Amino acid sequence: MDKLVIRGGNPLLGTVRISGAKNAALPAMAAALLTEEPVILENIPHVRDIETTRKLLSAMGAEVELGYGRAKNRTTICCKNLSSPEASYELVKTMRASTLVLGPLVARCGRARVSLPGGCAIGARPIDLHIKGLERLGAKIDQQHGYVEASAERLKGAEIVFDKITVTGTEDLLMAAALADGETVMQNCAREPEVADLADLLNKMGAKIEGAGTATIRIKGVPKLKGAKHRIIPDRIEAATFILAGALTDGDLNISGCEPKHLGALLQKLEEVGVKTKSTRDSVRVEGSSALKAADVNTEEYPGFPTDVQAQYMALATQAEGTSIITENIFENRFMHALEMVRMGANIKIEGRRAVVRGKSQLGGAAVLASDLRASASLVLAALVAEGETIIDRVYHIDRGYENIEEKLRGVGAQIRRIGEILPKKR
Numbered sequence: 001m002d003k004l005v006i007r008g009g010n011p012l013l014g015t016v017r018i019s020g021a022k023n024a025a026l027p028a029m030a031a032a033l034l035t036e037e038p039v040i041l042e043n044i045p046h047v048r049d050i051e052t053t054r055k056l057l058s059a060m061g062a063e064v065e066l067g068y069g070r071a072k073n074r075t076t077i078c079c080k081n082l083s084s085p086e087a088s089y090e091l092v093k094t095m096r097a098s099t100l101v102l103g104p105l106v107a108r109c110g111r112a113r114v115s116l117p118g119g120c121a122i123g124a125r126p127i128d129l130h131i132k133g134l135e136r137l138g139a140k141i142d143q144q145h146g147y148v149e150a151s152a153e154r155l156k157g158a159e160i161v162f163d164k165i166t167v168t169g170t171e172d173l174l175m176a177a178a179l180a181d182g183e184t185v186m187q188n189c190a191r192e193p194e195v196a197d198l199a200d201l202l203n204k205m206g207a208k209i210e211g212a213g214t215a216t217i218r219i220k221g222v223p224k225l226k227g228a229k230h231r232i233i234p235d236r237i238e239a240a241t242f243i244l245a246g247a248l249t250d251g252d253l254n255i256s257g258c259e260p261k262h263l264g265a266l267l268q269k270l271e272e273v274g275v276k277t278k279s280t281r282d283s284v285r286v287e288g289s290s291a292l293k294a295a296d297v298n299t300e301e302y303p304g305f306p307t308d309v310q311a312q313y314m315a316l317a318t319q320a321e322g323t324s325i326i327t328e329n330i331f332e333n334r335f336m337h338a339l340e341m342v343r344m345g346a347n348i349k350i351e352g353r354r355a356v357v358r359g360k361s362q363l364g365g366a367a368v369l370a371s372d373l374r375a376s377a378s379l380v381l382a383a384l385v386a387e388g389e390t391i392i393d394r395v396y397h398i399d400r401g402y403e404n405i406e407e408k409l410r411g412v413g414a415q416i417r418r419i420g421e422i423l424p425k426k427r
């Protein structure tokens, strides 16, 4: 298993280019299931979750063509012949977003069989809201042997009010409703930019969707969708991670190819902390400070402070003077990184959904374990300011969602390298 070795202490200086958003690319790839014609997606990041989705679609009979050379971030998906509308446990267990194929498969094939995801490191993460929504659209649902089986001759438009805001739930039902008979009105929808990006793609494919990016989405179902070409939006979580890296290393970083208007909650928080940022249409320049001030954070649905940036913000909070209270409102068990940061010398107490971080602490390099995708990014940030060497184990988590993280960090002055497991010699 690969490990990352990081020697802390260097301020990050220079320019980092942001990749396409993994969380927008995953539903976009699933949307290709809705049509017989090819869907061309640009700005697809090379990360493991995308590779998993490629395998998932290929196993159903889809042709997935990856670009190379200058077109390496382009993927063409053609779902003309779907042999088996099924997502196996083997794939769903490594990536919960695999459940995004449920809605499109029932809508296009009239049936779907998708493994239930089960628990994960950051909490229970059920998919009951996806299922309830599909039932509202007229699907018959059967749950057996760890699988959800959904069937419907043709889905029918309906009113759906989400009990709780869910990002992939909104996306899953948006795709299902696009091919349903009649109008669907969904309320209490997720307003994340990734939902709006998916709606943009679906509308290019001939769907009739209004209001994506707001709490109420109206979808006029159409009988058929066609192929389209679409460029995925920049990854706001990757951008946030690098902005925080620049801020906490007292660096001077230009984060290019991003969408500053998707980063409002973070940029406002950084102002409170004493970090200067300057945005243009598609870049953010961040100047760190050696005198960071503590500030509290509450994770919320978009446009609030993202749960996917909570762990990385905690790394910054260890370097701020005073007490920062970080409250996690979206997932019940998303503080695993805190325990690892404590092993590096941070002063963090967990009280239920709150983490109380007292700073400023001088962190020291240690051997630490990454527990999930964003937790591993936060340990990289902590390691960048720690004295000495940090070795991060289980970095396969980071490879799920960050494209070329070592190259990007090395390019702006970080001392980081990857080491593979040294296997004992065979006799």
Ligand code: UD1
Pocket: 023, 026, 096, 097, 123, 124, 125, 126, 127, 128, 129, 130, 131, 164, 165, 166, 167, 168, 169, 190, 194, 307, 308, 330, 331, 332
């Ligand atoms: C998406 C993101 C993930 C991010 C999360 C919250 C993708 C691929 N992943 O995950 O990076 O951390 O949004 O911003 O886009 N819930 C239910 N029932 C359901 C569905 C969700 O109770 O059927 C609960 C979850 O347990 C959680 C909350 O709703 O407490 C929000 O989850 P949700 O928005 O669905 O997260 P994901 O879409 O899985």
